[in-house]
Amino acid sequence: MSEAEGAGDQELARDLGFLEAYTIGLGTMIGAGIFVLPSIAADQAGPASMVSFAIGGIVSLLAALSLSELATGMPRAGGSYYYVNRALGPFFGSIVGWGMWGGLMFASAFYMLGFGRYLTFFLPMGATGVAIAALVMAAILTLVNYVGVKETGALQNVIVIALVGIIIVFIAFGLLNYDAATMGEFNPFGWAQVAATAGTIYVTFIGFEVIATSAEEIKNPSRNLPLSMLAAVVTPTLMYVLVMFVSTGTISRDLLINSRIPVAEVAAVFSDISLAGFNVGAAAMVVGAVLATVSSANASILSAARVNFAMGRDRILTNWLNQVHDTFRTPYRAILATGGVILLLIALNVEIGTLAEVASFSYLVTYALVHVAVVVMRRADPSDYDPAFRIPDPLYPVVPVLGLLACVAILFQMDLVVQVIGVVIVGVGIAWYVLYARSRSRTEGLMGEAISPEPATVPDGRGTYRVVVPVSNPVTESDLLRLAAASAHANEDGNAELVAVNVIEVPQQTSLSQDLAFEEERVQAQSDLLEQAREVAGGLEVGIRTRAVVGRSAARAILDIVEDEAADQVLLGxxxxxxxxxxxxxxxxxxxxxxxxxxxxxxxxxxxxxxxxxxxxxxxxxxxxxxxxxxxxxxxxxxxxxxxxxxxxxxxxxxxxxxxxxxxxxxxxxxxxxxxxxxxxxxxxxxxxxxxxxxxxxxxxxxxxxxxxxxxxxxxxxxxxxxxxxxxxxxxxxxxxxxxxxxxxxxxxxxxxxxxxxxxxxxx
Incomplete structure (x- = not known):
């Protein structure tokens, strides 16, 4: 009789298809960046800032390729943090974990200030009013994630589709109204400044990392994960370049850099229709900006909580922070801590451009280490690392090497104040490792194995006729398994087996493995149920494997297992x-x-x-x-x-x-x-x-x-x-x-x- 690896080895259901994963990434990337950054980028690099966006896109494509290999080889919640921690060890894991958490909080504060700025179109107010609006919306989003409103996922998809439509219309009208004379000198400050601006605007490209943090939940990850990540990079890159092209070719540079609502100012040129005293074109872009900034901040708060959990799972961060709420089933302490820091950053009146650059700095450090991690994992080749997607041989190790060098080059071009803040965040990660995580962490890096690799193989002991049996009630479990065994015995070709499945359902706002860590009663019941299944199968003289799943939907989880197991039959009570x-x-x-x-x-x-x-x-x-x-x-x-x-x-x-x-x-x-x-x-x-x-x-x-x-x-x-x-x-x-x-x-x-x-x- 073949047995599962043991009760308690829960797996996470894969509920996200390509479209869901793509919109998760796109929803973060098409946010405040495309609506707020044109004025900041034009101020720093003039019309050549469109090249800065192209550079950011190329750097992100390199990172997406490395992340795709790591995510399909180690599909666990936590994204880049988990991959770096697994490959390079908890020292670098602590740096990346704190960096990602800090980056997401700085990015969320940036999004919220962008939200406040665009509200001034309808509600004229000064800097204090903008900050108050940002604080109120940040508090609301924190509360939404605290309570765990399920509808936010579906709303995210609707918002992303609407934004893409709005931006496409903006670009189309902009190209029709483009005036080369308005653009003026293309590169007034030199290429070094263009490279530095790539660091400023890089906050707009962290969205595909959100996809990686949900790798455990993506269906058919060998296809959907790399495709969704690459698509989530290419789409906004093209849009950003075209938005900058249209913006610098429609209104003067002075008007653009002094505008709080740059794309709305540009759209006002395209439209001469007014409604209730507001320019229709400008109003449409303002509505899009408000939706985008809210969507981006919401996704970032959600991702920050999941990074917290991944760190807690590896004992790099205290699990007290990841406690799941008894009623809402959300990691409320992590959400409150994240929201509190976001509110503090807004209240301290940190410059909006600085917020964007610090977030960019944190993620550039992260992606630099990700490129190192993919090389280490390739060299070490541990038995549990079997990526369904690999960087094609002609591009390996070119992709990780170029990606590492590009990230480092941009980091050195950034403003000194940003570098100082970024180094402080890195220092916090190092200090936390030395004072807290070093004596508690359960993980070891694979640097040694990378230097002297020892490939391993994993045998496959699956049967020829397979019956999947979802079980949830210990009273009926033995009879269902007995009937399934009767069917398996009759159809076997010498090697039939049962696959007993139990699913714990978890709300949307909670990381699947996070709810698992704090649901001791449900997890123990699941473990007992599957242990009983193994005992029953032993008496029936049939092979059995058990699969303990944590997912959003029991039905979807069962269907995924049926497909994954290539089952011949599913028997349900x-x-x-x-x-x-x-x-x-x-x-x-x-x-x-x-x-x-x-x-x-x-x-x-x-x-x-x-x-x-x-x-x-x-x-x-x-x-x-x-x-x-x-x-x-x-x-x-x-x-x-x-x-x-x-x-x-x-x-x-x-x-x-x-x-x-x-x-x-x-x-x-x-x-x-x-x-x-x-x-x-x-x-x-x-x-x-x-x-x-x-x-x-x-x-x-x-x-x-x-x-x-x-x-x-x-x-x-x-x-x-x-x-x-x-x-x-x-x-x-x-x-x-x-x-x-x-x-x-x-x-x-x-x-x-x-x-x-x-x-x-x-x-x-």
Missing amino acids: WTGKRSRREHVLGSTIDPVVSRAPCDVTLVKLGPEGSRGEGDIAALAGQGPHAPVAARRAHEFADAADGTLTLLNAQVRDDAEDEGEGEDDYHAAGMETVESVAEAAGLESDDYEAEVVPATDLETDLLAALERFDTVCVGATRTGTVSQALFGSLPETVGSEVEGTVAIARGPEDSPRSVREALVERLQP
């Missing part, structure tokens, strides 16, 4: 009750039944002694999945030495004489039974055949099934999602028959309708 409100069979069952690409068996357990035992019947009708039900019934009967009856109901007109046409009804029923048995691969001595004449199909069929201990019925559903998932008759049998009922379907290859796809997409 069911109460037998139907819900006529949000779900048909249940919030977890519905999506699994609808979308699992393998056999699905839904089991309602009856009284003891009727659970896949005794007299077993399978409905042998015309439905497409009747052979699957017959095969499942034979598996149960064979394992329990029970008797199997294939039962067919033939509807007849009760107005006819009882004897008239009886032979015809019986012959038609037997023909159907034999057809189902043949399709199921059953021999004639595997079953008994019975034909039930019925005037009312449902009533008479239920009466005929009363004498059986276990009933298997095939799904009949072929219509839209508004119908019963398995079909009305199978679900009626499931809810009305007192004994055990198994409803089965085989793989469904038919494409989903547009309506089904939309409903699936809108499900939480």
Whole structure:
């Protein structure tokens, strides 16, 4: 019997697809930067500042390639912090952890001041008013993350789509109104200043790091993670370059650098339409700026809390900070600490440009170490490092070397005051390591292994026929596993196995592994449940592996495991009750039944002694999945030495004489039974055949099934999602028959309708 690595080795569900991951990164990058930085960049480098944005994009692309390899090789919450800590050790991990946390807080303060500035378009106010507006919104966002409002994730996607549309329209009108004479001298301050400006504006490119901090939650990371990171860099880079091109070619440099709301000033040139006293074009950009700054700050606060947790997990930071709230299930102390520092930075009246540059400094240090980390991991090649994406050989080690040099070069070009603040943050990380983390950290770097690598291999002990069994109730667990084992034994080719799965669901605002660390009761219950599964499987003489998952949605987690395991069947328990409100069979069952690409068996357990035992019947009708039900019934009967009856109901007109046409009804029923048995691969001595004449199909069929201990019925559903998932008759049998009922379907290859796809997409 193969066992899991042990109870307590929880894994995180992968809930984020390409679009979700892409918008997470894009939502942070298309924020205050594109709306506030044009004035600051034009002041420092003139029209050549568009080259600064291009440099920032190139540096970010190099970092994204290294991060993509590390994230697919070590998909853990914490992003760059975790990779550096794992590769270079806790000394550098402490530097990066504190740097990322500090960078996100400085960036959030920058976003909030940008928010306040753009409000002046509608509410004229001075610097004090801007600061107050920034403080109020920062406090609101801190509260939103503290409480854990689930809708913020969906709202983020809507905001990002709206922003992209607004910016595209801005660029289109700008290109139509472009005037080369307005731009003036392209590079008035020299290329050294262009390089220095790249450091100022780099805060706009930290968004793809947010994707890496969520690596554990990204579905199909080998594809979606690098694609989403690269797309989240390329898209804003092109937009920034074009926005600077349009801005410097539309209004004078003096007007641009002195404007608190630069893109709104530019948009006002394109539009001569006013509404309620406000220029429509400028107002549209202001609305976009307000949405963008709020979205960016919200994403940064969320990411900061996750970095805190990753540091606490490695004992570099005290876990007191990561305590999860009893009611809201959010890391409230980390969120409050992050929000408090953001409020302090705003209250201290730190210059908005300085906030941006310090955030940039912190992340440039981080990415410089990330490039070193990817080289170390390649050289050390530990057994648990198997990246699905690798930097292509022609580009390795060119990418990490160039990336490291580019980050260092920009750091040396930044203003002295920024370098001093940045060095202080690095110093805090070093001091914290020496005074606190060195004696507590559980991790060791891989520098030694990188110098003298020793490759390792990991054997694969998976079986050939695999049944996934979600378990959540210790009372029903053993019977579900026994039925799954019966099916596995019948289909095995010498090496079948079960995969027992339990899922702990976690709210959006909490890092999946963070909730796990503080949910001792739920984690222990999960551990006990899966340990019991292993004990049960031992008595059934079947191999078993257990998977303990923490995720946003149990259904999505189960579907991901079914896909990951290439399962042949998923067997789920069911109460037998139907819900006529949000779900048909249940919030977890519905999506699994609808979308699992393998056999699905839904089991309602009856009284003891009727659970896949005794007299077993399978409905042998015309439905497409009747052979699957017959095969499942034979598996149960064979394992329990029970008797199997294939039962067919033939509807007849009760107005006819009882004897008239009886032979015809019986012959038609037997023909159907034999057809189902043949399709199921059953021999004639595997079953008994019975034909039930019925005037009312449902009533008479239920009466005929009363004498059986276990009933298997095939799904009949072929219509839209508004119908019963398995079909009305199978679900009626499931809810009305007192004994055990198994409803089965085989793989469904038919494409989903547009309506089904939309409903699936809108499900939480």
